[in-house]
Amino acid sequence: MEYRKLGESDLSVSVITFGAWAAGGWMWGGTERKGAIDAIRASYDLGVTSIDTAPVYGQGTSEEIVGEAIKDIPRDKVQILTKYGMRWDLAKGDFGFKSQDNEGNPIDVYKYSGKESIIKECEDSLKRLGTDYIDLYQMHWPDVTTPIEESMEAVLRLIEQGKVRQAGVSNYNVDQMKQAETVLNLASNQVPFSMINRGIEAELVPYCLANKKAILAYSPMERGLLTGKIKPGHQFAEGDHRAGYRFFKEENIRQTDAFLQKIKPLADSKNASLSQLVIRWTIERPGITVALVGARNAEQATQNAKAIDIQLSADEIEFINQQLEEVELV
Template identity: 55%
Template sequence: MKVLGNSSVKVTPIAFGAWAIGGWMWGGAEEASAIAAIRASYDNGITTIDTAPVYGFGKSEELVGRAMQGIARDKYQILTKYGLNWKSDRGEFFFDTKFDDGSPVKIYKLSSRESVIQECEDSLRRLKTDYIDLLQIHWPDATTPIAETMDAVKELIKQGKVRAAGVCNYTATQVEEALKTLDIVSNQVPYSMINRDIEKEVLPQAIEKKMSIIPYSPLQRGLLTGKIKPDHQFNDGDTRDGNKFYTKENIIRANRLLERIKPVADAHNATLSQLVINWTTRQPAMDCVLVGARNEQQVKENVKALSFTLGDDELAMINEAVSAFELAAV
């Protein structure tokens, strides 16, 4: 177990990322599979779960709550979020999307004091618990002063409904502002071997402030599994199509990187995905790496990422390959 920042919250080196299970639930079979995946994660020693209200518009949190019924609450850790509003047009417009039934819905960033407190109550109900281990703002909200938002979370901590506070997708400047009001213990941000922007400011700040980084998309949305080829055809609506990481040239470059480090994976009888996840857990301040799964088999594959230890020479070789990688300009 690792400790988030200077809090008392202990987490596993990788967490069950519950975004996918909330986004595409089309009936009983998928729900049963999602619940089985969460339980398999717990049974295999991954006791930390990261979710959010917006994942399936409450569905992900509800599934987590159902999956963990009957397990002593102090045996697992719930990380959830607040700050995305789909119930009204209040806040900063973020994006258009659709409900499961295909009807349109607009998402707004909203983290006013009133909404933070209400969202926490809603999350507690869906999660079937009386406290949240780490409550995180999902995205910065330009319509609400950061001090107001953090003061609301401070109140929830005083009430015993939240153990520790974190942020997501915050810049170093926004973190500095938040720290004036509240002791922030973590920043959840995108990070992978080929997406290392946080190394400029966000990561050094976390190290200096003794905060944890909770990296998401460590596999760069599937690109670092080695299964995506330059001629890959994306399904309609797949947002990776046209994404800068998924241009033909960058898929070629990513696969070239994977070819360089594959001998290390082979030496440990591991997949490329497992090697990438393992490497990510070894990076400074990255105390809880988010890895998604939709079924038991994916969970078991993810858990194997922690079954081997990289030697110093192997880490040096991987780091050299990672440092040599450059994204092609789009």
């Protein structure tokens, strides 16, 4: 495995980090706890020491699964990345969206990051994770009802108390990052990025490169679309959010599948899967520090971790990029 420091912090993480959103089941058609725990442990055995989760993933379920999975691992050998600022149990702040919990009960999700809420969320996360500190604590989504400075001051207090090692944000633009930095030093920004979703390369990537901020790329597989397993006409399970997600429009599935067929011979020549090729391309992209990749079971997790063994030459990366230029999503 390869490890990279987050910005100028003292926190190093595995470049392939386990993304535990799907492990929580929420918005992914349910979860299978044993499979998720096995996936995290299989990842760790192959050097994936970093796990990214959040309270809202399964309304606590994902964090509990992570806590269970790492309970027998020495705490300093694993890095826990979690978040704050999305409440389903409190109607306060900026209303986000309506959803359902894993039992199908309706919930309203709010973006809220007031100081007292962050302190409470941190305590709840520590209990669920079974630890006394969080390695990277990230604002999940901007909250327009709370000054950024107030939120960052709360995290600064948690750092001073030893409950948090480093501060990060997620889904922040450049201006929001600058505002947060007036209070504390950000290690990272976690944002969506994939071969077919590269909007951050316009402003955010240049800013982070210039200011030595790490970028944690989430959904690098575009929620499974870039695995090559989703073909035109695919039917999603009940409760799977991807059925209404724009990248899964029929034309976009068709275009993406055509692109993947063009690069498949390259993957085959390296005895690699398409997923492994996509993960390796992602962590080679300028400015991208980490790829967050999820898995539902140990077999998927093992395949993801082994993407680190793939080597891509400059010519091969250029070949992939040329094929990408022909993809025109609607």
